[in-house]
Amino acid sequence: MELRQKIFDFLKDPIYQPEHYLSIADFRALTRERFARFAAAHFFTITDYVDNPRRFLAALECLAWADYSLAILSGVHYTLCGGTITKLGSAAQVAAHVPAMDVGRLRGCFGMTELGHGSDVAGIRTRASYDAATREFVLTTPDDDASKYWIGGAAGTAHICAVFAQLEVAGREEGVHVFLVPLRDEAGRPHPGVRTADCGAKMGLNGVDNGQIWLDDVRVPREAMLSRLATVSPEGRYSSALPDRGARFGATVGGLTMGRVLIAGAAVTASAIGLTVAINYAHARPQFGDTLIGDYLTHQRRLYPALAATYALHFALDRVKALLAAPPTPARAKAIHVASSGLKAAASWARIRCLQDCRECCGGQGFAAANRIGPLLNDMNVDATFEGDNTVLMQQGAAAELALGGVLTRAGAESLRGLVNDLCRRLGEDRGAAARTLCAGFGCPDHLMWAPIARDWTTAFKYPGKA
Amino acid sequence: MELRQKIFDFLKDPIYQPEHYLSIADFRALTRERFARFAAAHFFTITDYVDNPRRFLAALECLAWADYSLAILSGVHYTLCGGTITKLGSAAQVAAHVPAMDVGRLRGCFGMTELGHGSDVAGIRTRASYDAATREFVLTTPDDDASKYWIGGAAGTAHICAVFAQLEVAGREEGVHVFLVPLRDEAGRPHPGVRTADCGAKMGLNGVDNGQIWLDDVRVPREAMLSRLATVSPEGRYSSALPDRGARFGATVGGLTMGRVLIAGAAVTASAIGLTVAINYAHARPQFGDTLIGDYLTHQRRLYPALAATYALHFALDRVKALLAAPPTPARAKAIHVASSGLKAAASWARIRCLQDCRECCGGQGFAAANRIGPLLNDMNVDATFEGDNTVLMQQGAAAELALGGVLTRAGAESLRGLVNDLCRRLGEDRGAAARTLCAGFGCPDHLMWAPIARDWTTAFKYPGKA
Numbered sequence: 043m044e045l046r047q048k049i050f051d052f053l054k055d056p057i058y059q060p061e062h063y064l065s066i067a068d069f070r071a072l073t074r075e076r077f078a079r080f081a082a083a084h085f086f087t088i089t090d091y092v093d094n095p096r097r098f099l100a101a102l103e104c105l106a107w108a109d110y111s112l113a114i115l116s117g118v119h120y121t122l123c124g125g126t127i128t129k130l131g132s133a134a135q136v137a138a139h140v141p142a143m144d145v146g147r148l149r150g151c152f153g154m155t156e157l158g159h160g161s162d163v164a165g166i167r168t169r170a171s172y173d174a175a176t177r178e179f180v181l182t183t184p185d186d187d188a189s190k191y192w193i194g195g196a197a198g199t200a201h202i203c204a205v206f207a208q209l210e211v212a213g214r215e216e217g218v219h220v221f222l223v224p225l226r227d228e229a230g231r232p233h234p235g236v237r238t239a240d241c242g243a244k245m246g247l248n249g250v251d252n253g254q255i256w257l258d259d260v261r262v263p264r265e266a267m268l269s270r271l272a273t274v275s276p277e278g279r280y281s282s283a284l285p286d287r288g289a290r291f292g293a294t295v296g297g298l299t300m301g302r303v304l305i306a307g308a309a310v311t312a313s314a315i316g317l318t319v320a321i322n323y324a325h326a327r328p329q330f331g332d333t334l335i336g337d338y339l340t341h342q343r344r345l346y347p348a349l350a351a352t353y354a355l356h357f358a359l360d361r362v363k364a365l366l367a368a369p370p371t372p373a374r375a376k377a378i379h380v381a382s383s384g385l386k387a388a389a390s391w392a393r394i395r396c397l398q399d400c401r402e403c404c405g406g407q408g409f410a411a412a413n414r415i416g417p418l419l420n421d422m423n424v425d426a427t428f429e430g431d432n433t434v435l436m437q438q439g440a441a442a443e444l445a446l447g448g449v450l451t452r453a454g455a456e457s458l459r460g461l462v463n464d465l466c467r468r469l470g471e472d473r474g475a476a477a478r479t480l481c482a483g484f485g486c487p488d489h490l491m492w493a494p495i496a497r498d499w500t501t502a503f504k505y506p507g508k509a
Numbered sequence: 510m511e512l513r514q515k516i517f518d519f520l521k522d523p524i525y526q527p528e529h530y531l532s533i534a535d536f537r538a539l540t541r542e543r544f545a546r547f548a549a550a551h552f553f554t555i556t557d558y559v560d561n562p563r564r565f566l567a568a569l570e571c572l573a574w575a576d577y578s579l580a581i582l583s584g585v586h587y588t589l590c591g592g593t594i595t596k597l598g599s600a601a602q603v604a605a606h607v608p609a610m611d612v613g614r615l616r617g618c619f620g621m622t623e624l625g626h627g628s629d630v631a632g633i634r635t636r637a638s639y640d641a642a643t644r645e646f647v648l649t650t651p652d653d654d655a656s657k658y659w660i661g662g663a664a665g666t667a668h669i670c671a672v673f674a675q676l677e678v679a680g681r682e683e684g685v686h687v688f689l690v691p692l693r694d695e696a697g698r699p700h701p702g703v704r705t706a707d708c709g710a711k712m713g714l715n716g717v718d719n720g721q722i723w724l725d726d727v728r729v730p731r732e733a734m735l736s737r738l739a740t741v742s743p744e745g746r747y748s749s750a751l752p753d754r755g756a757r758f759g760a761t762v763g764g765l766t767m768g769r770v771l772i773a774g775a776a777v778t779a780s781a782i783g784l785t786v787a788i789n790y791a792h793a794r795p796q797f798g799d800t801l802i803g804d805y806l807t808h809q810r811r812l813y814p815a816l817a818a819t820y821a822l823h824f825a826l827d828r829v830k831a832l833l834a835a836p837p838t839p840a841r842a843k844a845i846h847v848a849s850s851g852l853k854a855a856a857s858w859a860r861i862r863c864l865q866d867c868r869e870c871c872g873g874q875g876f877a878a879a880n881r882i883g884p885l886l887n888d889m890n891v892d893a894t895f896e897g898d899n900t901v902l903m904q905q906g907a908a909a910e911l912a913l914g915g916v917l918t919r920a921g922a923e924s925l926r927g928l929v930n931d932l933c934r935r936l937g938e939d940r941g942a943a944a945r946t947l948c949a950g951f952g953c954p955d956h957l958m959w960a961p962i963a964r965d966w967t968t969a970f971k972y973p974g975k976a
Contacts, residue, residue, distance in 0.1 A: 062710035065532040160872050162797045192873045243529035244876050245868075245883020330629045340900050398861065398890075401712075405627050405894045406659045409711050416712020420887050423865075427872045433807050 045097060049085055049104040058108045062411040066248045073111045073249030074199055080105070080116065081146025088124035088140045091300065095366045098125075099303060106308040107315070110421035111249025117304055118194040118250075119143065123150030123204045126297040130220055130268040139202075139222070151193050151200035151225070153255060154295070158187035160427075161434050163206070163218065163295050168257065170207040170221055170267070174278035177264045179221060181207055181257040189256045192428070196253030197240040200225055203255065206294075209267075211280040217287050218294055220268045223260060235260035246420030292379075299378060301429045302386035303366065306359050309393035309425060312418045313352040316400035319413050321345055323404050335403070344403055348396040355389045376442070384439030387432035390425040397422075512564060516552055516571040525575045529878040533715045540578045540716030541666055547572070547583065548613025555591035555607045558767065562833045565592075566770060573775035574782070577888035578716025584771055585661040585717075586610065590617030590671045593764040597687055597735040606669075606689070618660050618667035620690070620722060621762070625654035627894075628901050630673070630685065630762050635724065637674040637688055637734070641745035644731045646688060648674055648724040656723045659895070663720030664707040667692055670722065673761075676734075678747040684754050685761055687735045690727060702727035713887030759846075766845060768896045769853035770833065773826050776860035776892060779885045780819040783867035786880050788812055790871050802870070811870055815863040822856045843909070851906030854899035857892040864889075 057076055064072065090098035102120060105113035124143050127150075128136055142148035159166045167188035170179045183189050190196065196203065205223045209216040224233040232238065241252040264274060271293055272282035284290040324336030324345065335341050362381045365374055401408035401415045408415050426432045524543055531539065557565035569587060572580035591610050594617075595603055609615035626633045634655035637646045650656050657663065663670065672690045676683040691700040699705065708719040731741060738760055739749035751757040791803030791812065802808050829848045832841055868875035868882045875882050893899045 063533045065535070066530045068532070155873075158795075160796065165797065241873075241877065243878035245878055245887055246876075328625075329627065330632065340904075394865065401890065402893050402899070405898065406622075406708075406891075409713075409891050409894070410708065411710035411712055416887075416890065419890065420712055420883075423868065423883065423886065424873075424876050426869050427876070431872065432869070437807075 045085060045100055046104055049101060050107070052080070052083055052085075053104065053108045055079070058112075060109065060411070060414065060417070062417060066243055069111070069249050070198075070251050073109070073115055076109070076112045076249075077115050077119070078146050080112070081119075081144070084145050087144050088120055089128050089136065091121070091125040091128045095300065096363060099300070099307065099363060099366075102304055103307045103311065106311045109249065110308065110312075110418065111247050113304075113308060114194060114247060115199065115250050117301060118152055119146075119150050119200075121301050121304060122152035122297060123200075123202070125300055126152065126204045126220060127222070127268065129297060130270050130294065132269045135222075135265070135268060148202065149195065149200045151195040151203045151253075153190040153193055153196070153203040153205040153223070155190065155192050156188050157191040157254070161431050164291060166206055166208065166218065168205065168207040169210060170205075170219065171210045172212070172264075172274050172278050173261075174212075174276070176261070177276050178261045179264065179266060181205060181221060181223060181260045181262065183256040183258070186256075189254050191254050192241060192252050193255055194250050194252055196225065196238055196255050197251035198230065198238075198253070199251055201228070204268075205255075205257070209272075209274075209280075211274055212278050214280070216272070216280050216282075218291055219272060220294065221262060222266045222268070223257065223262055225255070233260065245423060246417070247422075247424055296379070298429050299382045300366075302382040302435075303359065303362055305425050305429060306355070306362075306382070306385045306389035308422065309389035310352060310356045310359060312422055313348065313355075313393050313396040315418065316397045316415045317345065317349050317352060319415055320400035320403045320408070321349070323407060341403055344399040348392075348399055351392050352396065355385070355392060358385055359389070380439055380442040380446075383430060383435040384443075386425075386430060387435040387439070390422070391432055393422065394419075394426065512552060512567055513571055516568060517574070519547070519550055519552075520571065520575045522546070525579075527576065527878070527881065527884070529884060533710055536578070536716050537665075537718050540576070540582055543576070543579045544582050544586070545613050547579070548586075548611070551612050554611050555587055556595050556603065558588070558592040558595045562767065563830055566767070566774065566830060566833075569771055570774045570778065573778045576716065577775065577779075577885065578714050580771075580775060581661060581714060582666065582717050584768060585619055586613075586617050586667075588768050588771060589619035589621075589764060590667075590669070592767055593619065593671045593687060594689070594735065596764060597737050597761065599736045602689075602732070602735060615669065616662065616667045618662040618670045618692070618720075620657040620660055620663070620670040620672040622657065622659050623655050624658040624721070628898050631758060633673055633675065633685065635672065635674040636677060637672075637686065638677045639679070639731075639741050639745050640728075641679075641743075643728070644743050645728045646731065646733060648672060648688060648690060648727045648729065650723040650725070653723075656721050658721050659708055659719050660722055661717045661719055663692065663705055663722050664718035665697065665705075665720070666718055668695070671735075672722075672724070676739075676741075676747075678741055679745050681747070683739070683747050683749075684758055686739060687761060688729060689733045689735070690724065690729055692722070700727065712890060713884070714889075714891055763846070765896050766849045767833075769849040769902075770826065770829055772892050772896060773822070773829075773849070773852045773856035775889065776856035777819055777823045777826060779889055780815065780822075780860050780863040782885065783864045783882045784812065784816050784819060786882055787867035787870045787875070788816070790874060808870055811866040815859075815866055818859050819863065822852070822859060825852055826856070847906055847909040847913075850897060850902040851910075853892075853897060854902040854906070857889070858899055860889065861886075861893065 057072075057079065061069065061072060086097055086101040102113070102117060105116055120143075124140065127139050131139075139148060143150055154163060154166070156166050156168065167184055168190070169182045169184065171182070172179055190203070190205070193203065201224065203223050203225050205221045206218050207221055209219040223236070225236050225238065226232050235258045237256040237258065239254040241254060244252070264276060267274060271284055271290060272280065274280050282290060284293060321336070324341055325334055327335050329335050362378060362385060365378050365381070368374060397415055397419045401419060404413065404415065407413050411417050524539075524546065528536065528539060553564055553568040569580070569584060572583055587610075591607065594606050598606075606615060610617055621630060621633070623633050623635065634651055635657070636649045636651065638649070640647055657670070657672070660670065668691065670690050670692050672688045673685055674688055676686040690703070692703050692705065693699050702725045704723040704725065706721040708721060711719070731743060734741060738751055738757060739747065741747050749757060751760060788803070791808055792801055794802050796802050829845060829852060832845050832848070835841060864882055864886045868886060871880065871882065874880050878884050
């Protein structure tokens with residue numbers, strides 16, 4: 043809580059004020075500068091990913107309130123790259139990279155997706171062959187289909203990349219492992235054998251420079267393979283603490299879990315911002331005489347269910363965070379995986395519907411960039427398919443729930459019932475006041491109470507209506 | 510058909526190629542230049558609005574294929590401003606403005622919406638008082654709430670504005686009438702008494718400079734009031750061919766009908782572009798081995814119903830265009846009003862769902878600006894609330910349909926049944942081939958056959974997959 047307050051105070055620096063007028067080149071430069079200042083302030087350390095996940099999540103969640111490009115560039119650096127090093131790297135590998143990454147001196151990206159392989163991570167085709175003679179791994183992109191694609195920060199920002207590749211040792215395939223590969227030096231000069239290209243303009247999130255990476259027989263030392271789960275000896279002998287290939291693959295790609303929790307959290311944040319704007323506007327804007335638009339049933343039927351859903355998702359997410367903070371057990375790990383995947387999909391789809399309703403309920407004001415709903419719709423649209431396609435995640439989640447006999451669903455429904463009843467009662471008493479109070483933080487231990495920040499940054503409330 | 514081909518050939522000029530990297534200032538300048546060149550080519554005349562509405566619609570519909578900012582800036586100029594002059598102006602007023610507007614030498618905008626009055630047009634508060642001594646109207650914005658707001662082109666582009674204001678003659682209120690008010694001269698210098706402001710950045714459509722207008726006792730000659738339906742004599746005597754106030758108001762704001770047909774048409778166009786990209790991608794992109802993503806049921810269930818809906822909306826829209834082209838009768842006018850309002854809402858909401866599904870079905874490629882789906886989602890989001898809020902339009906349409914006993918719905922269902930049966934049969938035979946054929950133009954007399962243009966302008970098809 044104190045950390046959040048510190049970060050929100052920090053984000054009051056004018057450089058973090060919304061900026062909607064820039065060219066893509068200028069917006070990327072601004073985003074990198076915003077990231078640099080945030081990192082330099084060093085509010086947390088990447089090893090919190092393992093040691094204090096609540097702290098790690100709290101710090102990064104704050105960024106989505108300011109700008110989603112900043113949140114994603116930071117998420118790729120801290121969570122996907124840094125978190126993977128922390129979780130899959132040896133103590134020496136963590137010590138070698140985390141201090142410089144913590145303050146943004148070393149910037150990382152995350153090379154999992156390939157042009158030809160999005161959902162099918164096990165099918166990636168980047169190769170890493172061990173050369174015992176030189177004690178190096180040789181990383182190769184066999185063709186364009188296997189080039190790394192959509193890699194956030196790869197076009198220009200990142201110095202290193204956590205590259206997922208098929209390991210081959212002494213002629214034997216050992217499956218997907220992670221290698222730290224230098225992309226460019228501090229001056230931006232490419233590392234020998236590394237080629238990158240720019241993925242170009244997007245429908246949003248244009249502060250992030252997504253890029254494509256080809257590795258042309260790039261040689262990295264033996265120490266570049268993250269070695270907590272598996273090692274290759276200098277002579278070229280492979281060994282792993284997880285001899286089961288399926289379990290090893292699951293642990294290797296497990297770094298997405300925290301990212302999914304952050305995406306779900308950002309979806310709740312964005313819904314809270316949108317609802318705060320839309321509900322306050324609804325209770326300030328008259329139309330057809332003195333009737334406030336919030337008094338029309340059509341308006342209420344769009345905004346209040348979305349408000350309830352946002353609270354429900356917030357509390358569901360809080361359960362997942364509690365699981366993350368508890369001592370790890372295999373059953374807990376399974377529950378975390380299923381719940382974070384399902385919640386990422388549920389929250390991001392709910393967020394799309396919610397913000398679209400908020401946008402329409404504000405009329406032209408919802409389309410104006412200054413009121414933030416529209417830019418959030420643009421920037422966050424990516425969340426339905428990145429770090430796991432929602433359709434695929436929902437199928438995984440449903441299959442796992444069926445296998446578990448519906449345990450998670452029942453527990454979730456139980457804990458939400460009291461909340462929903464209370465919400466309904468309050469809405470029945472004095473709708474306008476209750477809705478405003480809800481937005482301002484009722485019943486919510488931390489997240490939605492930051493709504494006043496959204497208020498500071500919008501112009502919808504400056505509408506000079508009668509109310 | 511020939512006109513469309515001419516315009517599509519014209520739009521191959523590189524200046525009309527998609528541009529996603531610019532600052533807002535530069536994109537506005539580009540949009541104005543695109544508009545200037547299109548207008549100078551003089552493909553049609555504004556009086557086609559009345560004399561040849563199919564021609565008028567065909568010409569303007571082409572622009573949505575190129576860029577929606579261009580389509581909207583042009584739509585405001587030709588349809589809302591020019592069409593209103595053509596429909597509500599005297600022959601002399603048409604002759605005085607249309608030739609210069611036709612070629613873009615005189616640029617117009619449309620001052621209906623006020624900050625405090627969106628859906629409630631009858632409640633606008635801009636005043637126009639007749640001063641018999643000088644034979645002028647005096648136009649006044651009483652307060653900020655009554656300033657004209659979201660006026661496309663008002664921040665810098667337009668020279669004149671068709672201002673909707675409450676007419677007062679000799680102390681008597683005569684209701685809403687339209688006045689042609691100069692905003693700025695050719696050099697951009699504001700007309701005395703006119704103040705404008707910029708509505709700022711938006712979530713899309715940033716090539717259009719939406720603005721706010723205040724009129725501080727602006728004096729315009731008696732000839733500035735559009736006088737086909739009502740006139741004020743030099744001495745200050747009001748008379749109208751439509752003495753019934755309700756009928757007069759309906760005729761005065763009726764200029765939105767053509768705009769709604771164009772919005773519905775653009776929604777069909779955008780859905781066609783999105784589906785062309787997504788369906789072709791689905792049948793070219795393998796994932797998890799050789800299975801094409803288009804072979805997954807989850808994929809088919811999202812794209813094919815949207816394809817069917819797009820065809821259905823296309824044919825429904827064609828019915829409305831046939832009504833518009835037929836000799837006007839009161840019953841036809843009523844049907845056109847109801848159908849164009851309902852279709853605008855139905856088509857734009859269907860378009861939002863359709864493009865969102867297309868975007869997700871293309872994964873990251875759907876988020877890339879080059880593949881057009883994302884920018885269309887951003888630019889067109891406005892269509893759910895402009896020229897009539899969808900929720901309000903749907904209620905109007907439903908009420909009218911109930912009053913008519915469901916005539917329109919039954920006729921529409923009848924004419925669609927054969928089409929849907931045929932679609933289903935073809936999809937059952939060879940899904941991939943049929944879907945591609947459908948996109949390329951099956952059964953559709955004109956609209957969807959322009960899909961090859963969308964193809965030329967996307968990179969999704971350049972995906973180097975196996976198929």
